[in-house]
Every structure is written in structure tokens, then in C-alpha cells.
Amino acid sequence: MSAQNRTMSDAAAGILGFVGMSALAGVLVTAAVTPALAVTGMAANNSINMFENLPAYLKIGALSEKTDIYATRSDGSEALLASFFDENREEVAWDAISQYAKDAAVAGEDPRFYEHGGIDIQGTVRGAVSTVTGRDVQGGSSITQQYVKNVLINNGVNAAQTEEEKDAAYAEATEVSAERKLKEMRYAIALEKESSKDEILxxxxxxxxFGGRVYGIESAARYYFDTSAKDLSLSQAASLIAIVNHPEKFRLDRPDSEENGANTVVDGETVPYAANKQRRDYIIDEMLEYGKITQEEHDAAIAEPVAPAITEPSTGCQTAGGSAYFCDYVANVIRTDYDDPETEDVNEGSVLLQQRGLKVYTTLDLDLQNRAETAIAENIPFTDPRFDVGSVAVSVEPGTGRILAMAQNKKYSADPEVLETSNEYSAVNYSTDYAYGGSSGFQPGSTYKVWTLAEWLNEGHSLLETFNGSKRAFTQFTNSCDGDFVGSYEPNNDDSTRANNAVEATKWSVNSSFMAMAQQMDLCNIKKTAQAFGMHRADGGELQMNPSDVLGTQEIAPLTMVAGFAGIANDGTTCTPIAIDKIVASDGEEIAPPKSTCTQSVPADVAHAMQYAMQQTFAGGTASQSETYTGVPHIGKTGTTDYAFDTWMNGASKEVATAVWVGNVTGGDNRTSLRSIDFASGYGASARHRIWSAIMTVADNKYGGGAFAEPKAEYFKQVLVDIPNVTGLSVDAARQAIEAAGFQFEQGPEVDSDQPKGMVAGTDPSGQAGRGSLIRVLISNGNVSGVPDVRGMDRGSAESTLKDAGFKVQVREEDTTDPNQDGVVISQSPDAGASAKSGDRVTIVIGKLSVGGGTPPGGNDGGGNDG
Incomplete structure (x- = not known):
């Protein structure tokens, strides 16, 4: 209601209110110094009753302060990455504030501060006048009352859970009413009895x-004059205290504000910040009057122009430069991990970040971070007219999960207008899960094969155990989680390389070889092993395990992948990634940071065998281009998705694991194969190697890295299995039987055989071989038949039978004492039924009764003729 529209009754009520407030003021001054009151008059008695019924204890809640996030420099010092705040405030101690600022506050706001008991009667009367006339309450209140008012605002706003509640709390604490003024007085008197004057000041x-979101003398000094509260000059201190009187009018970051006297001309010269200067000079005059400064100090300060040096505070991660995405991850960790899901209306993590004045000391290593940033910048542009190019490099410390570096080929911004104008900027952190400010993930391609390798070894298979790694259609997989796969899945191989054991399969990243390994296992178990290494979908969905997922078709965040590789390097113990080492609250109390949880994903012996296979990728395998030549051993695995839309290089030393992704940010028809383009730095598909080696060279030189343990001998054993007997089968039936047994089939030449022409005559080798070995199937040409059985025949009959079968006959005699064998075939070679070609010689032995060898039928034992 404006003054012009006030009615006579309003004015009368105002006069009565003024009289009442004046009486009350006298009562309160007395109450501040005299415990026992003897007051006469109804109005005074009523005021005393109302006063005594108000609460006297003022709970001073924690002030809303800014949170600072730090990273570690190479010399061990801390570098500020960013700050977060609702109110830009940093509490400081008494000795950290210039005496000029203390004296200016007293001289300008409450000259009798050190004399009264919490209420200055003169100021209270002035305040009563402004209150009952409907004006805003400015001036009149003692420093103690102003402090009480600000505490009530702070308590109400900090306790609010929604923006609406915050607005209501502020309105209640600043309401222009006698009741609110009375409450402040009551609290002020009580506070003066509990606290010293210096504590209150x-x-x-x-x-x-101090205007806008600037609160407290320290933040005001840094924002307006780029100095500390301790180092404020007289004129600077007076200018800041001037702002307190009317924060929006006297603030110094609006040089064109008409309210602050912009373009004011005095003696022909424009006076900057004329309104602030006028109030400043008044305060300096008061300081001189009350003996706080000398005349010389006064005159010098009055002569100084108001000359702010506005220094914008860090307000969020956009000030963190290339570390902005790591900063964003830290902020999201605090918002997410410290939020109580039971309280839907408030995010405790956000309150902690924005109001509690934390010092957050992160895991970031600026040496490694800086190299990651420059390596990406040297190899990947922020934008590319051909496609939406993206790249990430993230490093983790094995054994702790500490994130050492997190870089991206975009400039960070959360401003919608900025994001709409250029795709150089992004608010999406490609390294992390969606829940922590990230994307929905990227297909990791062949880097995901290491989980199949892990389960292969976990189930007792060896590194050199052979299998059929040939390219073919795979028609059946066991999956106890989701149901067995029955169909046809035939992946392509990058080249004609055929790997028949786990070492070769890993070294050359052969798709069909890993499918052959997976076919001998349960896909569900491969999934469980991947999950044991921390694998999960970036979008929060359920991790799938179809045959194609062996080759890496699930969308995974790079941070998840690198943590898993760190687990391999750490002898099978995987630690969840963490970004914060220590959190210290404004009162010095430490708040427990989110902890890394370490899990034994596979036995150490299995991990050692995995490490052996993964080291071979650097020994002429697919990771050779990533070699650092520092002498530090590395494990690694490359990954390239279909059409090379995504390319990866993941690997680790014993001390640092790094994952690099380069690919298409968005899907759809505008994607580009990295094998079809060049960047300024070189071939697109090999950019991952250039980035990885650059980062890991710094990591190797700084952290070192020992040798990986040698696997036990059992992981090099060759497993022999029976080769199916396929003699007499058709070629197709033999192929099915041999491949079903896990061997590779190869059709060999025709050979002489007693099997029908075109049927299988045998295999080479036969008996046993390592699973996956190449088995050559020999085909019968039909030229071999079985030797007839002529035993017991007389000589003539036997010769005739063999000659009719196409064999040559050789006859020899052999003495016998058995009359029944005389003149007949008693043995043959080859034996009856043996395979032999037409024209081969068969030897028959005819029995010849020796002399005296026995009694002829019907005769006696007498001798015979020599015949």
C-alpha cells in the first residue's frame, strides 16, 4: 500500500503503533540491563508479557558456504578445480578480517555497538517509525539485531526443502511487522548475554x-576487490560495509546501474559508483569521528576512487577447463551417493554440495590429466563436419579404484543456449554412466572378449587348449539365464587369421575363435564373470548376454571398462572407481567419502593366465601400435565395432589402467567408419593408439610398473580328446561328427580302401588330438577289397579262388603231422578279410604230411615208399 493511499484510520493506527513501539522500546532497553522490572501502565505491562512469552534462545545454524573441489599438482599441492554454492560465502576467523572492516561495520551500522545490551534505543525508535509507516526496515537495528535477522533467514532457508518453502521462509524472516521486530529484539538481548561482542560482530x-549471491566479508573481498578480508584497505573495507546497508543499491558489479549513481557528474567529472562512494565516505567520516582512524588515513581514503576488481568466483565445473568432466562426475557423485531416497522432496547430496562449505580433495592426478587432455586435443578435433566425433580417455589406479584422469574432446557447458549453438560443447560426460551425468554408453567391441577369456580359464580350460577357430555359422549356445540360443550366428573376422587357442585368439582378436570358446561354455556364466569385473550397462538397464555380446555389443561406459581392466592387472581383484580421497566440512570435521569396494572377480591364477594372453597383443598383436617403449610391461585389448563406428584401446600396467574410446557420439545414418577417414594427426582408426601410448608413457615414467606373474604350468597344458571313428560314413556325416566333437574338418584326398567309393576311408590323425585340431578325412577310391578266405581248400581250389579275385598266388609247402592238413591250405598272407589291391600277391601255405608222421587211414604203422 502506497503512502498516498493510506487512509486517516491507517494513519491513526500508525500513530498508535508508533506510541506502542516507543513504549516497548523503553521497556526492552530496561530489560536488557535490569532483571527486575517495575513498570506501571497497561501498555507497558502488555508489552512485557508479550516480550516474555517469546523464545529467548536463538539457535545459530550452520551458514550456507561454498564447496571447493581440488585436484593434486605434481608437487603435491592442491589446485582449485571449481566451487559450488547457493551463497558465495567462506567463513573466516576473527584474525582473518581487517580491523578496518570491523571498525567500518561498527561506525557505519551501529556506533554504540560496544555500549548497548543488544538494542540501541535511538535506532529502535527510527526502526519503529519505518515499520509503522510501511517502509522497508532499513537501518535502525543494532548489529546484533541485524545478525539475528540474518540468522533467522539462514535457518529458515536452509531448513526449506523446496524453492517455494525457501521463498516462504525468507518472506517470514523479513516481514515488515512489529511482531517480527519484537522477536528480533528478544533474541538480540538473549544473544548479548550468551556471546561476546567480538563473537557477535x-x-x-x-x-x-553483499549483493547477488555474495555473502560474508571474505567472499565479498575476493569478489569485489580480488583480495582477502585480512588485507582490505580502509577505502575497500568501507565500500564493502556500504553494500551491507543496501546490497542491491550499493553493490559494485553493476557499473551501469542508475540506482548506484552511474554517470553522476561532480565538478565536471563522472564519479564511478557514486552511490557506493557516498555511503563509503559517510562510513569513513564516522570512523574518524569515533577515533578509529587518523585524519591522514581519512583524507587518503576519501581521495581514492571506488575501483573494484571484480573476480568472478568459480561457479560450477565450467571453470575447471579440461578437468570439467571429472569435476562434473565428482559433483554428481556427491549429489547421488549422499542423497537419501526416503526423502523425495530434498536431495541431501545437493544440499551438502551447495551449502555446507566442503573442501573436496579428489583423486585426480593433474600430470596424467594434462597429458590426457593434450593427447586427445592433438589427435581428435572438437568437431568434425563429417560426423559427430567423440573421444574419451580415462585412467584408474589398480588396487584402489582411484580415478587419475578423465578427459574428453568437448568443452564443458551446462548452458542450454551454448549447447544449442555449437557441438564443440557438451554437458554429457562420455566417460560415465547416465546416472552420473554420462551417456547411455558405447559398444566396447572386442575389448569385451576378455570376459570370455576369463570364464574360459575359470572353467579349467588352458591357454593352449586347441579348438576350432574357423569362420563358420554357430547354431547353438547354452544360456542358463535366459534360455539356450538356437539359430544361426556367423560373425565376420577382420582378416583371414585363424586362431585355434586362447593366446592366439586374444593376440589377433579373432571373432570366430572367441565364439568357439563361448560355445563350449554357458553364456550365463560369461555374463556373471563380466559382472564380477563390474560390467553393467551405462543406461542402468539389465546386462544382456546374447551370442553377439561375446564380441561386445552391450553399451558400457569407458569408466566401467577401465575399472574392469584394472581388476585384471590387479591379479583379479576389481575395485569400484572412486573420485574423492577426502571431504572436510567447514567446521573441520571429516565426512567419509564414497569408498571403493574391491571384489575378487576371478582367482589370481586365472588373472595371471589372462595377463599372459593379453600381453601378447603388444607382441606383434593388435595393440602393437600402443607400445610405449618405456620398458614397463602392459596388458591390453583392442576393440572395433561393426563398420568401425567405435574404436577402443584398453590396457594397463601394474600401476595404471587406461581406456581410450574414439568413435561416433550419435547413432543413425550419419555415422562414419573410422577406417575410412583421416584426422590431422593420422589414420582415424589408429587415433586410439596414439592417445593411449601418449598417456601411458607419462604413467609409466611417473608410476613405473612391475612384471606380471607367470601363469602356472597347468594353464599351458594341451587337452587331448578322442577323434570320432567316421570310417564308412559319408563325407557330410563325417563333417558333422568331427565338428560336433570340437575339431576342424578338412576333406582329404582319395585313398585305396575297401570302403565303397566316395565313403570315408579313415582320418589323419586318428585316435586322439587336441580339441580344435584339424582332422583330415580320407575318401575311399573303391580300389581295395578284402582277401578271400581260402583256408582248408585244396591247392587247386585256393589258387582258382584267389586268381578270380584278382590276386597273384604264391604257393609254398609246410610239413605237418596232421593227416587232415595234408594237401590243403593251412594259412594265408594277407589274412582273410584284409584290404589289398587287385594284383597284390597272396601267399598260401599247403600242408604236406611228413614221413612217419602218422597212420594212414585204413593202414598200419609200417614204413612207406620214399615216393
């Missing part, structure tokens, strides 16, 4: 508003 200087 310190609280006032730390809580006061």
Missing part, C-alpha cells in the same frame, strides 16, 4: 549479504 561479518 564476527558472526555478523560472516553472514551479511
Amino acid at each position: 564476527l558472526g555478523y561479518l560472516n553472514i551479511a549479504a
Whole structure:
């Protein structure tokens, strides 16, 4: 209601209110110094009753302060990455504030501060006048009352859970009413009895508003004059205290504000910040009057122009430069991990970040971070007219999960207008899960094969155990989680390389070889092993395990992948990634940071065998281009998705694991194969190697890295299995039987055989071989038949039978004493039924009864003729 529209009744009520407030003021001054009151008059008695019924204890809640996030420099010092705040405030101690600022506050706001008991009667009367006339309450209140008012605002706003509740709390604490004024007085009197004057003045200087989101003398000094509260000059201190009187009018970051006297001309010269200067000079005059400064100090300060040096505070991760995406991850960790899901209306993590004045000391290694940033910048542009190019490099410390580096080929911004104008900027952190400010993930391609390798070894298979790694259609997989796969899946191989054991399969990243390994296992178990290494979908969905997922078709965040590789390097113990080492609250109390949880994903012996296979990728395998030549051993695995839309290089030393992704940010028809383009730095598909080697060279030189343990001998054993007997089968039936047994089939030449022409005559080798070995099937040409059985025949009959079968006959005699064998075939070679070609010689032995060898039928034992 404006003054012009006030009615006579309003004015009368105002006069009565003024009289009442004046009486009350006298009562309150007496109450501040005299415990026992003897007051006569109804109005005074009523005021006393109302006063005594108000609460006297003022709970001073924690002030809303800014949170600072730090990273570690190479010399061990901390570098500020960014700050977060609702109110830009940093509480400081008494000795950290210039005496000029303390004296200016007293001289300008409450000259009798050190004399009264919490209420200045003169100021209270002035305040009563402004209150009952409907004007905003400015001036009139003692420093103690102003402090009480700010505490009530702070308590109400900090306790609010929604923006609406915050607005309501502020309105209640600043309501222009006698009741609110009375409450402040009651609290002020009680506070003066509990606290010293210096304590109250310190609280006032730390809580006061200095315009916009600047609160407290320390933040005001840094924002407006780029100095500390301790180092404020006289003129600077007076200018800041001037702002407290009317924060929006006297603030110094609006040089064109008409309210602040912009373009004011005095003696022909424009006076900058004329309104602030006028109030500043008044305060300096008061300081001189009350003996706080000398005349010389006064005159010098008055002569100084108001000359702010506005220094914008860090307000969020956009000030963190190339570390902005790591900063964003840290902020999201605090918002997410410290939020209580039971309280839907408030995010405790956000309150902690924005209001609690934390010092957050992160895991980031700026040496490694800086190299990651420059390596990406040297190899990947921020934008590319051909496609939406993206790249990430993230490093983790094995054994702790500490994130050492996190870089991206985009400039960070959360401003929608900026994001709409250029795809150089992004608010999406490609390294992390969607829940922590990331994307929905990227297909990891062949880097995901290491989980099949892990389960292969976990189930007792060896590194050199052979299998059929040939390219073919795979028609059946066991999956106890989701149901067995029955169909046809035939992946392509990058080249004609055929790997028939786990070492070769890993070294050359042969798709068909890993499918052959997976076919001998349960896909569900491969999934469980991947999950044991921390694998999960970036979008929060359920991790799938179809045959194609062996080759890496699930969308995974790079941070998840590198943590898993760190687990391999750490002898099978995987630690969840962490970004924060220590959190210290404004009162010095430490808040427990989110902890890394370490899990034994596979036995150490299995991990050692995995490490052996993965080291071979650097020994002429697919990771050779990533070699650092530092002498530090590495394990690694490359990955390239279909059409090379995504390319990866993941690997680790014993001390540092790094994952590099380069690919298409968005899907759809505008994607580009990295094998079809060049960047300024070279071939597109090999950019991952250039980035990885650059980062890991710094990591190797700084952290070192020992040798990986040798696998046990059992992981090199060759497993022999029976080769199916396929003699007499058709070629197709033999192929099915041999491949079903896990061998590779190869059709060999025709050979002489007693099997029908075109049927299988045998295999080479036969008996046993390593699973997956090449088995050559020999085909019968039909030229071999079985030798007839002529035993017991007389000589003539036997010769005739063999000659009719196409064999040559050789006859020899052999003495016998058995009359029944005389003149007949008693043995043959080859034996009856043996395979032999037409024209081969068969030897028959005819029995010849020796002389005296026995009694002829019907005769006696007498001798015979020599015949």
C-alpha cells in the first residue's frame, strides 16, 4: 500500500503503533540491563508479557558456504578445480578480517555497538517509525539485531526443502511487522548475554549479504576487490560495509546501474559508483569521528576512487577447463551417493554440495590429466563436419579404484543456449554412466572378449587348449539365464587369421575363435564373470548376454571398462572407481567419502593366465601400435565395432589402467567408419593408439610398473580328446561328427580302401588330438577289397579262388603231422578279410604230411615208399 493511499484510520493506527513501539522500546532497553522490572501502565505491562512469552534462545545454524573441489599438482599441492554454492560465502576467523572492516561495520551500522545490551534505543525508535509507516526496515537495528535477522533467514532457508518453502521462509524472516521486530529484539538481548561482542560482530561479518549471491566479508573481498578480508584497505573495507546497508543499491558489479549513481557528474567529472562512494565516505567520516582512524588515513581514503576488481568466483565445473568432466562426475557423485531416497522432496547430496562449505580433495592426478587432455586435443578435433566425433580417455589406479584422469574432446557447458549453438560443447560426460551425468554408453567391441577369456580359464580350460577357430555359422549356445540360443550366428573376422587357442585368439582378436570358446561354455556364466569385473550397462538397464555380446555389443561406459581392466592387472581383484580421497566440512570435521569396494572377480591364477594372453597383443598383436617403449610391461585389448563406428584401446600396467574410446557420439545414418577417414594427426582408426601410448608413457615414467606373474604350468597344458571313428560314413556325416566333437574338418584326398567309393576311408590323425585340431578325412577310391578266405581248400581250389579275385598266388609247402592238413591250405598272407589291391600277391601255405608222421587211414604203422 502506497503512502498516498493510506487512509486517516491507517494513519491513526500508525500513530498508535508508533506510541506502542516507543513504549516497548523503553521497556526492552530496561530489560536488557535490569532483571527486575517495575513498570506501571497497561501498555507497558502488555508489552512485557508479550516480550516474555517469546523464545529467548536463538539457535545459530550452520551458514550456507561454498564447496571447493581440488585436484593434486605434481608437487603435491592442491589446485582449485571449481566451487559450488547457493551463497558465495567462506567463513573466516576473527584474525582473518581487517580491523578496518570491523571498525567500518561498527561506525557505519551501529556506533554504540560496544555500549548497548543488544538494542540501541535511538535506532529502535527510527526502526519503529519505518515499520509503522510501511517502509522497508532499513537501518535502525543494532548489529546484533541485524545478525539475528540474518540468522533467522539462514535457518529458515536452509531448513526449506523446496524453492517455494525457501521463498516462504525468507518472506517470514523479513516481514515488515512489529511482531517480527519484537522477536528480533528478544533474541538480540538473549544473544548479548550468551556471546561476546567480538563473537557477535564476527558472526555478523560472516553472514551479511553483499549483493547477488555474495555473502560474508571474505567472499565479498575476493569478489569485489580480488583480495582477502585480512588485507582490505580502509577505502575497500568501507565500500564493502556500504553494500551491507543496501546490497542491491550499493553493490559494485553493476557499473551501469542508475540506482548506484552511474554517470553522476561532480565538478565536471563522472564519479564511478557514486552511490557506493557516498555511503563509503559517510562510513569513513564516522570512523574518524569515533577515533578509529587518523585524519591522514581519512583524507587518503576519501581521495581514492571506488575501483573494484571484480573476480568472478568459480561457479560450477565450467571453470575447471579440461578437468570439467571429472569435476562434473565428482559433483554428481556427491549429489547421488549422499542423497537419501526416503526423502523425495530434498536431495541431501545437493544440499551438502551447495551449502555446507566442503573442501573436496579428489583423486585426480593433474600430470596424467594434462597429458590426457593434450593427447586427445592433438589427435581428435572438437568437431568434425563429417560426423559427430567423440573421444574419451580415462585412467584408474589398480588396487584402489582411484580415478587419475578423465578427459574428453568437448568443452564443458551446462548452458542450454551454448549447447544449442555449437557441438564443440557438451554437458554429457562420455566417460560415465547416465546416472552420473554420462551417456547411455558405447559398444566396447572386442575389448569385451576378455570376459570370455576369463570364464574360459575359470572353467579349467588352458591357454593352449586347441579348438576350432574357423569362420563358420554357430547354431547353438547354452544360456542358463535366459534360455539356450538356437539359430544361426556367423560373425565376420577382420582378416583371414585363424586362431585355434586362447593366446592366439586374444593376440589377433579373432571373432570366430572367441565364439568357439563361448560355445563350449554357458553364456550365463560369461555374463556373471563380466559382472564380477563390474560390467553393467551405462543406461542402468539389465546386462544382456546374447551370442553377439561375446564380441561386445552391450553399451558400457569407458569408466566401467577401465575399472574392469584394472581388476585384471590387479591379479583379479576389481575395485569400484572412486573420485574423492577426502571431504572436510567447514567446521573441520571429516565426512567419509564414497569408498571403493574391491571384489575378487576371478582367482589370481586365472588373472595371471589372462595377463599372459593379453600381453601378447603388444607382441606383434593388435595393440602393437600402443607400445610405449618405456620398458614397463602392459596388458591390453583392442576393440572395433561393426563398420568401425567405435574404436577402443584398453590396457594397463601394474600401476595404471587406461581406456581410450574414439568413435561416433550419435547413432543413425550419419555415422562414419573410422577406417575410412583421416584426422590431422593420422589414420582415424589408429587415433586410439596414439592417445593411449601418449598417456601411458607419462604413467609409466611417473608410476613405473612391475612384471606380471607367470601363469602356472597347468594353464599351458594341451587337452587331448578322442577323434570320432567316421570310417564308412559319408563325407557330410563325417563333417558333422568331427565338428560336433570340437575339431576342424578338412576333406582329404582319395585313398585305396575297401570302403565303397566316395565313403570315408579313415582320418589323419586318428585316435586322439587336441580339441580344435584339424582332422583330415580320407575318401575311399573303391580300389581295395578284402582277401578271400581260402583256408582248408585244396591247392587247386585256393589258387582258382584267389586268381578270380584278382590276386597273384604264391604257393609254398609246410610239413605237418596232421593227416587232415595234408594237401590243403593251412594259412594265408594277407589274412582273410584284409584290404589289398587287385594284383597284390597272396601267399598260401599247403600242408604236406611228413614221413612217419602218422597212420594212414585204413593202414598200419609200417614204413612207406620214399615216393
